[in-house]
Amino acid sequence: xxxxxxxxxxxxxxxxxxxxxxxxxxxxxxxxxxxxxxxxxxxxxxxxxxxxxxxxxxxxxxxxxxxxxxxxxxxxxxxxxxxxxxxxxxxxxxxxxxxxxxxxxxxxxxxxxxxxxxxxxxxxxxxxxxxxxxxxxxxxxxxxxxxxxxxxxxxxxxxxxxxxxxxxxxxxxxxxxxxxxxxxxxxxxxxxxxxxxxxxxxxxxxxxxxxxxxxxxxxxxxxxxxxxxxxxxxxxxxxxxxxxxxxxxxxxxxxxxxxxxxxxxxxxxxxxxxxxxxxxxxxxxxxxxxxxxxxxxxxxxxxxxxxxxxxxxxxxxxxxxxxxxxxxxxxxxxxxxxxxxxxxxxxxxxxxxxxxxxxxxxxxxxxxxxxxxxxxxxxxxxxxxxxxxxxxxxxxxxxxxxxxxxxxxxxxxxxxxxxxxxxxxxxxxxxxxxxxxxxxxxxxxxxxxxxxxxxxxxxxxxxxxxxxxx
Ligand code: ADP
Ligand code: MG
Numbered sequence: 001x002x003x004x005x006x007x008x009x010x011x012x013x014x015x016x017x018x019x020x021x022x023x024x025x026x027x028x029x030x031x032x033x034x035x036x037x038x039x040x041x042x043x044x045x046x047x048x049x050x051x052x053x054x055x056x057x058x059x060x061x062x063x064x065x066x067x068x069x070x071x072x073x074x075x076x077x078x079x080x081x082x083x084x085x086x087x088x089x090x091x092x093x094x095x096x097x098x099x100x101x102x103x104x105x106x107x108x109x110x111x112x113x114x115x116x117x118x119x120x121x122x123x124x125x126x127x128x129x130x131x132x133x134x135x136x137x138x139x140x141x142x143x144x145x146x147x148x149x150x151x152x153x154x155x156x157x158x159x160x161x162x163x164x165x166x167x168x169x170x171x172x173x174x175x176x177x178x179x180x181x182x183x184x185x186x187x188x189x190x191x192x193x194x195x196x197x198x199x200x201x202x203x204x205x206x207x208x209x210x211x212x213x214x215x216x217x218x219x220x221x222x223x224x225x226x227x228x229x230x231x232x233x234x235x236x237x238x239x240x241x242x243x244x245x246x247x248x249x250x251x252x253x254x255x256x257x258x259x260x261x262x263x264x265x266x267x268x269x270x271x272x273x274x275x276x277x278x279x280x281x282x283x284x285x286x287x288x289x290x291x292x293x294x295x296x297x298x299x300x301x302x303x304x305x306x307x308x309x310x311x312x313x314x315x316x317x318x319x320x321x322x323x324x325x326x327x328x329x330x331x332x333x334x335x336x337x338x339x340x341x342x343x344x345x346x347x348x349x350x351x352x353x354x355x356x357x358x359x360x361x362x363x364x365x366x367x368x369x370x371x372x373x374x375x376x377x378x379x380x381x382x383x384x385x386x387x388x389x390x391x392x393x394x395x396x397x398x399x400x401x402x403x404x405x406x407x408x409x410x411x412x413x414x415x416x417x418x419x420x421x422x423x424x425x426x427x428x429x430x431x432x433x434x435x436x437x438x439x440x441x442x443x444x445x446x447x448x449x450x451x452x453x454x455x456x457x458x459x460x461x462x463x464x465x466x467x468x469x470x
Contacts, residue, residue, distance in 0.1 A: 001039070001069035006031040009063045016059055024221070024250070025052050026060075032077070039064060039071035042079045044218055049076035051225075051254070126207055126223055127197040134181035140306050142299030145175060148290045152179040155261060156186030158194070163288035165252075165262035169269055170292030173335035176265040180231050183263060187229060194228040201237040205244040212243075225254045231263040235284075240275035249280050262287075294469050295336060296462075301329035303336055304343060311347045318347055319356035327359065328366075330419060333373040333469065342369050370422060377420045377468050379413075379431040385468055386413040389460065398433035411443035412461065418444045420468060 014022045028048065032040040039061075043049045052060075057074045064071050136156065141149045148168055155166050168176050184198050199207075211220035224230070230251070238244045255262055266273060269291065270284035295303075304325045312318060324346075332339050349365045350357045363370065383397045390409040397410055410432070417428045418440070425437035432440065450457045 001031070001034040001064070001067075003031060005067050005069050009060075009067050009069070012063045012066070013059065016063070017056065021056075024217075025056055028218075029076075030079075034064075034069055034071055037070070037072040038075050039069070039073075040075040040077060043076050044079060045222060046078045048218070049078055052076060125195060125197050125227065126199065128199045128203055130181045130184050130198060131177075132185075134178040135185050136182045138306070138310075139175065139178055139182055140299065140302045142296065142302055144293035144295055144299055148175075148179060148292045151288055151290050152183050153186075155263060156183040156190075158187055158191045161259055161261050164256055164259075165264050165284065165287040167270060167284055167287060167289040168263070168265045168292065169267065169289070171267065171294060171335070173337035174292040174295065175336060176292060177233055180233055180263060180265060184229075184231065195226065196229040196231075197224075197227045198231040198233070200233045201235045201248075204232055204248065205238060205241060208244055208247050221251070224251045225258075227255070227260065229261045229263070230255055231265075233265050234267065235264050236266045236268065236273050236276075238276075239273050245277055245280060249277070249283070252280075252283060256283075294466065296466065296469075297329055300332070300336075300339060301325060303339060304329055307340060307343050311343065315347060315351055318350045320346060320350065320362070321356055321358050324357065324359055324362050327362065331370055331373060331422065338369065338373070342366050345369075379417045379421055379423060379428060382416045382420065382464075382468060383413050383431075385464060386410075386416065389464060398431070400433070411447050412457070412464070414440050414443035415447035416461070416464060416468065420465065 010022075010026060013026050017026065025048065028044055029041040029052065030043075032042055034040070043052065053074060053076055060074060061071060136149075136153065139149065148170070151163070151166055152168070154162070168179060170176055180198060184196050187194055187196050208220065211217050232248070235248075238248055252262060264284060270276070270281045270289065273281065308320070308325060328339065328342055332342055346357060346362060346365060349361070353361075357365075384394060386409050387394045387397050390405075390412075392406055392409055396406045397413060401407070414428060414432065417423060417431070418425070421428075423431070425440045429435040429437045429440045447457070447461070451461060452458075
């Protein structure tokens with residue numbers, strides 16, 4: 001076969017495999033010879049040799065055949081970038097092809113994944129640093145996050161890959177990053193030999209763009225395809241960024257093919273990420289998709305207690321009054337980061353005043369945070385939700401009717417208004433058609449009572465609360 005023939009074959013391959021595959025995998029091949037049914041090419045790295053032989057040898061052979069250059073197999077030799085290893089060792093200059101630089105054959109017939117070329121990978125891994133505080137030990141488990149936690153634990157144990165990828169999603173500050181770091185810490189302890197890489201999708205893009213600019217795509221690909229566990233945080237970031245998506249997709253597939261664990265997080269489910277290619281969405285859905293639900297009261301309280309314990313260790317002697325943590329868990333929204341910030345400020349304040357922090361001081365000290373959290377749920381919203389839930393008119397919620405089918409939902413709305421907003425009883429009364437604050441208090445008490453007696457009411461309350469806080 002002549003170089004011309006190879007040129008024709010290449011242009012056919014471009015049509016068959018597409019522009020991206022072509023420039024990544026076909027273009028770098030250099031034709032050397034076709035002899036006795038073996039077509040020999042030189043490739044830049046052994047990783048590539050393996051990849052091409054596993055994924056493209058059939059199409060290449062097919063197109064060779066169509067151009068009267070029939071071969072039964074490919075022989076891909078790595079253009080040796082490091083002749084030192086062989087030459088300097090003083091080995092007899094035996095049976096090496098007389099081309100410079102000396103090609104080194106790799107076992108392309110083998111179907112095992114490529115052993116990475118040591119030299120090129122000695123550099124640092126492409127990951128971001130891990131936060132030492134984000135461990136499984138410091139992660140508080142509750143109903144809203146128990147599945148995500150269990151899945152993360154499972155992946156952190158290492159062992160055979162059972163779901164790939166693990167896809168964690170949920171709103172801001174619900175613990176996605178914490179869980180990913182925890183997995184990485186755990187793997188590093190249990191299997192220090194694994195190459196675990198954690199980074200944000202943004203950093204992935206940054207690296208990719210940098211590699212393009214510096215013409216180091218081969219290194220980039222090789223680096224990312226050589227890791228054992230890849231974690232990409234906030235993957236929604238690459239939506240709409242076409243070439244980054246494309247590259248991510250290839251990296252993803254390459255690792256899945258090698259049975260390497262991948263862990264992805266996003267702020268929403270794969271199917272709901274706008275401007276993300278369909279094929280990527282469907283790949284992301286192939287493994288285990290779990291969501292972190294908005295925190296509930298118990299989880300928030302648990303987290304506050306655990307953080308408060310840590311603070312007390314740091315600042316022995318600091319005290320906060322009984323009921324303060326409960327109050328914060330009740331009043332501060334879902335976002336655990338905000339919750340932590342509030343507690344931190346409270347302890348800083350305590351260390352200034354040097355005595356126990358009272359409930360009043362808490363309200364003072366955190367007024368802005370409390371107000372910001374309140375904005376989330378309004379009395380009006382509660383009334384709307386509750387009337388939808390019980391299928392009554394919104395106007396009846398504030399109207400005078402006293403039949404139980406209306407009065408009960410109204411009391412539930414009062415109860416939720418008292419617990420989910422910072423409105424005072426008179427303020428709530430005004431929003432319920434100008435009722436007196438004692439009426440509101442009565443309604444709240446009634447529901448508090450019923451909650452313990454009537455399962456249906458307890459369930460409804462929980463459901464409504466979740467819906468309102470989501
Ligand atoms: P996300 O990545 O989902 O936005 P993070 O993982 O960054 O959220 O969590 C925000 C903060 O809240 C971190 O400081 C984290 O340690 C803390 N946090 C979240 N969930 C929990 C939890 N269940 N237990 C303890 N800390 C938590
Ligand atoms: Mg995060």
